[in-house]
Amino acid sequence: MEVDVVIVGAGPAGLSAAIRLKQLDEELMVVVLEKGSEVGAHILSGAVLDPSGLARLFPDWKDKGAPLNVPVKEDNFYVLGEAGQIRLPNAIMPPLMNNHGNYIVSMGNVCRWMAEQAEALGVEIYPGMACSELIYGDDGEVKGVVAGEFGKNADGTPGDGYEPGMELLGKYVFLSEGVRGSLSKEVIAKYGLDEDCDVPKFGIGMKEIWEVDPDKHNEGEVTHTMGWPLGFKNSGGSFVYHLDNNQVYVGYIVDLNYKNPHLYPYMEFQRFKHHPKIAKLLEGGKRVAYGARAVTKGGYQSIPQVAFPGGALLGCSAGLVNLPRIKGNHNAMHSGIEAAEAAHAAIQDGRGGDLLEAYDASLKSGPVGKDLHRVRNVAPLNAKFGPLGGLALGGFDMWFQTIFGGFSLFGTVKHGKNDAQSTQDASKHKPIDYPKPDGKLSFDRLTNVSFSFTNHEESQPAHLRLTDAETPIKVNLPKFAEPAQRYCPAGVYEVVDNEFVINFQNCVHCKTCDIKDPSQNITWTVPQGGDGPNYPNM
Structure with a gap:
C-alpha cells in the first residue's frame, strides 16, 4: 500500500x-x-x-467539543516529610510553573x-x-x-x-x-x-485513578510533591489531580538514575499513598484503574x-x-x-x-x-546536587533565564551517565524494607496490573528479548540483585529457582526494562497488534 x-x-x-x-x-x-x-x-x-x-x-x-472540561483552579507544591508537609508559596515558583490556563484531562x-x-x-x-x-x-x-x-x-x-x-x-x-x-x-x-x-534520561511514572468521597473532592486542584518517601538522595515526586465526577489522578514518578538496585519504584508509589495528607484524601475511596509508562526527562540537550x-x-x-x-x-x-x-x-x-x-x-x-x-538544567542539577539542591539551583536558574531572556549562569549542564550506567553494585547498598500493601490504599503489583486491563495472546513470541539469556543469572543477580524484579511496575520479571522468568503477558509497555537494565540486555519490541493494556481514560 x-x-x-x-x-x-x-x-x-x-x-x-x-x-x-x-x-x-x-x-x-x-x-x-x-x-x-x-x-x-x-x-x-x-x-x-x-x-x-x-x-x-x-x-x-x-x-468543536474537545474534552478539556476541567480548568486548573488551584496550584499547590509541597515538600513532604514522613508525617507532615511544607507548602512552597506559589509566588516563589518560576512563572512557567503556573498552571493557569491549563486543563486536567484524560x-x-x-x-x-x-x-x-x-x-x-x-x-x-x-x-x-x-x-x-x-x-x-x-x-x-x-x-x-x-x-x-x-x-x-x-x-x-x-x-x-x-x-x-x-x-x-x-x-x-x-x-x-x-x-x-x-x-x-x-x-x-x-x-x-x-x-x-547528550544521553537520554528517563523516569518511571505510575498512575492510579481513584473515585473519592465527594466531600474531599476539589475539582480543578493540581498538587505536586517531592521528598518522602523517596527522600532527598533520589529524585522524583508525585502528582494529584482532581478532575470531574469525583475522580482523582494519583501518580508517582521515580527518576531512573537511582543508584541503589534494591530500590523498588512501584512500592515507593504505594508507600506514598499512606502519607497522612494523601491517605486522608483516598480513605473511603476506590481505585478504578492503574497503569505505568516511562517518561522522558533529558530535555533540550538530549534531543x-x-x-x-x-x-x-x-x-x-x-x-x-x-x-x-x-x-x-x-x-x-x-x-x-x-x-x-x-x-x-x-x-x-x-x-x-x-x-x-x-x-x-x-x-x-x-x-x-x-x-x-529555559529548563534544560533542571534535570542535571537534580542529579548532581540531589532533589533539594536541585530544587534551589534549578529554581534560581529558571528565574534567571526568565529575567535575562534564556541566558544561564550555568551554561548547559551535562547529564553524564545514562540511567543503566547509574545503577551501582548491590553490595554498596542495603536492601529496603517496604511495608506490605494493605489492600485498601496500597496494592500488590499483580492485583493492580489487573486494573490496567492488560492482555497478550500467550502463544506468540515474547516481545521482551534478551541479548544474552545467561546475563540475568550470571551477571545481574550476583552483582545487582537482579533489579528487573523491582524496577518493572507490572511484575514481568522474576527469579524462580535460579531461573530468570519473563511473564510477558503482564507487560504494560512502559519500557523501563529497555532503559534501566544495568547490562542493557533487554530489548522491548512490539507484540502483535491490539495486545497490551486497554486503558479506559488514562
Whole structure:
C-alpha cells in the first residue's frame, strides 16, 4: 500500500501531524497505524494539558467539543516529610510553573477526540496494527513499515492462523511511538542521530485513578510533591489531580538514575499513598484503574537529530517533555505540526525519502525548543546536587533565564551517565524494607496490573528479548540483585529457582526494562497488534 505519509502511533504527536497534513492538502494520503486495540488504549499521561499545541490545530477547539472540561483552579507544591508537609508559596515558583490556563484531562480521551477530527478530514487510522519492522529503500532511506503481522508461534514460526504483515510505503514515515519506541531506537542507532546530543534520561511514572468521597473532592486542584518517601538522595515526586465526577489522578514518578538496585519504584508509589495528607484524601475511596509508562526527562540537550532519511521522530520518540512542568503533550502536538509542515512543503516540491532538515531546524528554534531550552538544567542539577539542591539551583536558574531572556549562569549542564550506567553494585547498598500493601490504599503489583486491563495472546513470541539469556543469572543477580524484579511496575520479571522468568503477558509497555537494565540486555519490541493494556481514560 503506497501513501504520501505513514505515521506510526496515534498519540498526540502522530494525530497532530496527520490532522495538519490534511489541513494543508486534503488530497494527501495519510495513514496512522496504532498498536493499541483502539486509539487511546495505550495512552497514559498525568495529565495537565497546556492547550497551546491544540490551539494551533483547532483555534475553535472549545466549539468543536474537545474534552478539556476541567480548568486548573488551584496550584499547590509541597515538600513532604514522613508525617507532615511544607507548602512552597506559589509566588516563589518560576512563572512557567503556573498552571493557569491549563486543563486536567484524560489524554486517552483527548486522543480519541483528535482521531475523530482526523478521520473527518480523511485520515485513515488503523488500530490493532503493530509496526514490527522498517522497510529501507535502495539509498538506505526509510521508505515504509511492516504492520499487522499475526499468528506466530512462540518460537517465531508461522502458526496455523498466521497472517503476514502488510507493507505500507510512504514518501515520509513519521515515528511517534512514545518513549523508547523500538523503531525509533533502531533509526537513532542506524543513522547516528544521537551523536551530537547528550544521553537520554528517563523516569518511571505510575498512575492510579481513584473515585473519592465527594466531600474531599476539589475539582480543578493540581498538587505536586517531592521528598518522602523517596527522600532527598533520589529524585522524583508525585502528582494529584482532581478532575470531574469525583475522580482523582494519583501518580508517582521515580527518576531512573537511582543508584541503589534494591530500590523498588512501584512500592515507593504505594508507600506514598499512606502519607497522612494523601491517605486522608483516598480513605473511603476506590481505585478504578492503574497503569505505568516511562517518561522522558533529558530535555533540550538530549534531543537527537529528529529528521532522518525518509522520515522524522515526533513527540516522546524525540524526548520533548518539560520536566519541571511535567508536561510533554503540548510539545508532542507542536512537533507533529512542525513535521507535517516540513513534509508538505517537501512533497509540494516533488521530493520524498530525503532529509527533512526544515523540521529539525523548526523543532529546535520554534515553540518546542523555546519551551525546553529555559529548563534544560533542571534535570542535571537534580542529579548532581540531589532533589533539594536541585530544587534551589534549578529554581534560581529558571528565574534567571526568565529575567535575562534564556541566558544561564550555568551554561548547559551535562547529564553524564545514562540511567543503566547509574545503577551501582548491590553490595554498596542495603536492601529496603517496604511495608506490605494493605489492600485498601496500597496494592500488590499483580492485583493492580489487573486494573490496567492488560492482555497478550500467550502463544506468540515474547516481545521482551534478551541479548544474552545467561546475563540475568550470571551477571545481574550476583552483582545487582537482579533489579528487573523491582524496577518493572507490572511484575514481568522474576527469579524462580535460579531461573530468570519473563511473564510477558503482564507487560504494560512502559519500557523501563529497555532503559534501566544495568547490562542493557533487554530489548522491548512490539507484540502483535491490539495486545497490551486497554486503558479506559488514562
